[in-house]
Amino acid sequence: MSAKSDSHTTTxxxxxxxxxxxxxxxxxxxxSTGKNGGGLLRINFPGYAEDNLKEISWDEFFKIFDDNDLQFLYQEETKDGGESRFFKFVNKD
Incomplete structure (x- = not known):
């Protein structure tokens, strides 16, 4: 069984x-990347805002996610047991 501080991937x-x-x-x-129904995906957290992010619907988010054949790499907790916000989008292959 893996620790909660380990990374996991999911679709x-x-x-x-x-x-x-x-x-x-x-x-x-x-x-600046949101042309033709695509764009570089992000999850915007309070206090970590990038100036150039545009909030979108979850439906739009997951359409881009699926169209680009991505996986979500994430961590539940930091090594010291705190809540982790670590994530990134990776290709399935």
Whole structure:
């Protein structure tokens, strides 16, 4: 059994949304990349805002996520047991 501080990957939309919302994260894209229904995905957390992020709906977020064949790499807790906000998007292959 793996520790909560280990990294995990998932493509499960519900799990990704629950993880983000538990940390007050909002689905977003980097604004300058959001052309033709795509864009670089981000999860925007309070206090960590990048100036160039545009909040989008979860439906739009997951359409981009699926269209780009991505996985969500994330961590539940930091090594010292605190809530982790570590995540990144990685290719499935």
């Amino acid at each position: 499960d939309h519900k799990k990704i949304q629950q993880w983000a919302e538990a940390r007050d994260g909002k689905p977003s894209i980097v604004e």
